[in-house]
Amino acid sequence: MAVDQAVCRWDGCSEPGAFLTRKKPTWCLEHLGSLLDRAGLKAVEDFPGKATAYWLTECLVCGTVAHYRLDYIIEKMDSEKPCRACFWWKWNRVPLMDRATDIEEVEVVRRHAAEMGYEYLNACFSPSMSGDPHRVRCRSCGKIEARGVGNMGCSCRRTGTRRTPPRQSGTSNLFKDSSSKYLSWWDHDLNTEQDWLTTPVKATRKIHWKCPDHGHEFVSSPAALWDCPSCSEQRMSEYQMETDSYSDKFVADVPEILAYWADERDPATVAVNTHQQFVFTCENGHRARRAPRLRGCPACRAQTTRRKNLEEATSDQARPRMGAELAEQFHPTRNGKILMVALSPESRRMVWWRDPNCGFEWQGTPGARDKRERLRCPRCASILDSLAYHYPELADEWAPSNPQTAWQVRPTGQTRGYTPEWVCKSGHRWQATTASRTNGSTCPECSVTGKSRIELAYLDALSGIFPSVHSGRLIRSQEFTHARAWRPDILIEADEANRSVIVEYDGSYWHSEKTDTDTKKSLDLIAAGYDVVRLREHPLRSLPVHSAHYIELIVYGLTSDVDHIVGQIQEWIGKRKL
Numbered sequence: 102m103a104v105d106q107a108v109c110r111w112d113g114c115s116e117p118g119a120f121l122t123r124k125k126p127t128w129c130l131e132h133l134g135s136l137l138d139r140a141g142l143k144a145v146e147d148f149p150g151k152a153t154a155y156w157l158t159e160c161l162v163c164g165t166v167a168h169y170r171l172d173y174i175i176e177k178m179d180s181e182k183p184c185r186a187c188f189w190w191k192w193n194r195v196p197l198m199d200r201a202t203d204i205e206e207v208e209v210v211r212r213h214a215a216e217m218g219y220e221y222l223n224a225c226f227s228p229s230m231s232g233d234p235h236r237v238r239c240r241s242c243g244k245i246e247a248r249g250v251g252n253m254g255c256s257c258r259r260t261g262t263r264r265t266p267p268r269q270s271g272t273s274n275l276f277k278d279s280s281s282k283y284l285s286w287w288d289h290d291l292n293t294e295q296d297w298l299t300t301p302v303k304a305t306r307k308i309h310w311k312c313p314d315h316g317h318e319f320v321s322s323p324a325a326l327w328d329c330p331s332c333s334e335q336r337m338s339e340y341q342m343e344t345d346s347y348s349d350k351f352v353a354d355v356p357e358i359l360a361y362w363a364d365e366r367d368p369a370t371v372a373v374n375t376h377q378q379f380v381f382t383c384e385n386g387h388r389a390r391r392a393p394r395l396r397g398c399p400a401c402r403a404q405t406t407r408r409k410n411l412e413e414a415t416s417d418q419a420r421p422r423m424g425a426e427l428a429e430q431f432h433p434t435r436n437g438k439i440l441m442v443a444l445s446p447e448s449r450r451m452v453w454w455r456d457p458n459c460g461f462e463w464q465g466t467p468g469a470r471d472k473r474e475r476l477r478c479p480r481c482a483s484i485l486d487s488l489a490y491h492y493p494e495l496a497d498e499w500a501p502s503n504p505q506t507a508w509q510v511r512p513t514g515q516t517r518g519y520t521p522e523w524v525c526k527s528g529h530r531w532q533a534t535t536a537s538r539t540n541g542s543t544c545p546e547c548s549v550t551g552k553s554r555i556e557l558a559y560l561d562a563l564s565g566i567f568p569s570v571h572s573g574r575l576i577r578s579q580e581f582t583h584a585r586a587w588r589p590d591i592l593i594e595a596d597e598a599n600r601s602v603i604v605e606y607d608g609s610y611w612h613s614e615k616t617d618t619d620t621k622k623s624l625d626l627i628a629a630g631y632d633v634v635r636l637r638e639h640p641l642r643s644l645p646v647h648s649a650h651y652i653e654l655i656v657y658g659l660t661s662d663v664d665h666i667v668g669q670i671q672e673w674i675g676k677r678k679l
Contacts, residue, residue: 111135117582120151125172127152133171140178141187142169150585155244155517160184165225165236168244168518186225186247189234193249205231210250217253218474240482241474242517243504254473276300276323283326286310288318347373352393363388411443422446423467426477426485430454432462446471456481458508483508488535495538498523500530512539531575545573545588552590556606558660559636560591562667563604569594578629583621593674600650602632602674608658609638620644627651634670 109116110126118127128136130148137143142158145166149156152175155168165186177183182191207229211221219237225247226233234247239255246255277284279302287297291309300308303324311318312329319330352358352368362368364379371379371393378390383398391399410422421428423446431441432453439452447468454470455462456478463479470476470485477483477490489496489507496507500522510516513536520532525544533542549557552572564570571592577585591604603626605619612619623633623646632650637643638658652673656666 119148121585122152125152136171136175136178140174140183142174142183147579149518157245157518160187163187163190163225165234165247166245167236167247184247186234186236189232189247189249189252190226193230193232193234203231205229205233205250210235213250214253218255218476219248219253241484241505241509242515243519244517274301274303276302276304281323283310283323285313286326291318344374347394355393358393410445411440415440415442423448424471424485426490427467427470430456430477435462456483458483477508481506481508484511486511488512488539492539495535498525498544500524510535512536529571529574545575546571548573553606553608555608555658555660555663556590558663559604559606559667562663563591563593563670566667566671567593576626576629576631578625580629581625582628583625587622587625589622589626600630600632602634602670604634604636604670606636606656607638607641609641612638612641616642616644620646623651632674634673636666 107118107122107127108114109118109129109132111128111132114129114132116129116131119130119133120127133148134144137158138161141161143161144156145159146157148171152171155170156174157166157168158174159166162182163184163186165184167185169183174183182188205224207221207224210224210229214221214235214237218240220240222236222238222245224233224235229235232249232251234249236245236247237253238245242255244255275298276287277297277300281302288309288311289297296306296308300306300323305322305324307320307322309318309320310326310329312332314329315332317329317331347355350373352362352371352373355373358373359368361381361383362379363382364371366379371377373393376392378392380388380390381398382388383401385398385401387398387400389399421431421442421444423441423444427446428441431444432455435453439450444450444452444467449466449468451464451466453462453464459478459481461478461480475485477485477487483489483506487508488499488510491512499507503516503521504519505516510521516535521535522530522532523538523544524530525547527544527547529544529546531545552560560570560572571594572590573588574592575586575588576592581587589603590606593602593604595601605622607615607619619635623635623644626633627646627648627650633646633652635644635646635651635653636656637653638656643653654666654669656662
């Protein structure tokens, strides 16, 4: 759906907004500055182009430089200070009896920030009292924040984590191809063959099921499927009957519960239906705290689970229980008799790891490694399930100029503060999000998708004359008023003494209804310092663009005319006025 370029919401202003929006208000760059001033902030960097992107600002009161989203600033500025340094400083000064007032040691805060995935920058106030905010920069996304010791933890590590590899293109997410335990519940008599062939694992459509234990038939979506409703209702009814039978009884009145009682409390005073926990024993002598109604020994169940997991793990040495990426980091010589295949992903056992990339060795538990930042290597600050691990072919095109490496970003995660730059094998450079790359986007200059045969013919002809010609390169400029960016068909880069030239090929079929868009694109490119050549295929009408830096040439969609038209372009470029 197209997004309209709305005008500035400020009273009396008719300038176009600095960002696109469908329903929410927008403001021009001048009045965005006025909004910041009203919120007690000033911009340190240019506006990032979106209300949801993080903008580096400086507080006019305390001078703290930090990132905030524009929509967050607007939401907070009428009720409280958007600056988190001022907010936490004021909150920390509320007189409470049990709050410490000692000066905080910077080294202690620095170490805590490093453990939470931050680079420590400085204290927001001097002297810094216990609980005061400090400026920190997230090592994962680069966001600068003002946070106290007790509330450190970047949102990029809470919401952007991926605990399983992204689904590769071409693989199936259909219910019939899954390993779901509910495959045998599918009712092939009532569901159609089309349902069986097309239903995804997390589908919300209604499907017929049959309980394999008692044959109960019911309807539910795969996404909401949990249990047979009839069986569940029967179990709840039985549980309620048992509860009613124990309503007036104590532990001393029930021999099968009393036999395992080992608590110091008098069993004659403890109700059977209580949810409080008491000490019980089992046949194997284990002591554990549990409620009287709970059956079985937790220690015995844990031992049974461990034996079962060990048997399954040792039966298939090539399939460890933890993820493949963690498994390849399990140290081959320093873990003694510990079997890697037997370790649970949630295990709290301390083991040795080694990063195969840099060779760094350290100790940690599998469970702790799958929390918070989910670091792959503490020294390199690389992360698990990274772009480089799952898509090494894309990591080869990751530009060295990016502030993070391909080992520090996730395939579908956000890179706050910048759009990644890529370099293809031909040396073309362009910007694109990691999500778009993993979804199949390629180098816009190398790709022929979306480019007509005649357009490619003009590209080849111009490339043979001019030394620096590009196809499909994205252009951004503060001078653009109709869009944040344009992608011209052909860009002829010039030296510093001349203006670069844009060549647009307008086919009569595709551009018959694009007069307004073509006009806006031409005006924006001219305003940004480009000369524009429009090849308008007959019978398209001329555009209402009047400038010494603009020319239109009529073409007929014939490859035989390419050399003649290219000669006219070359002649116009030679005669243009700087």
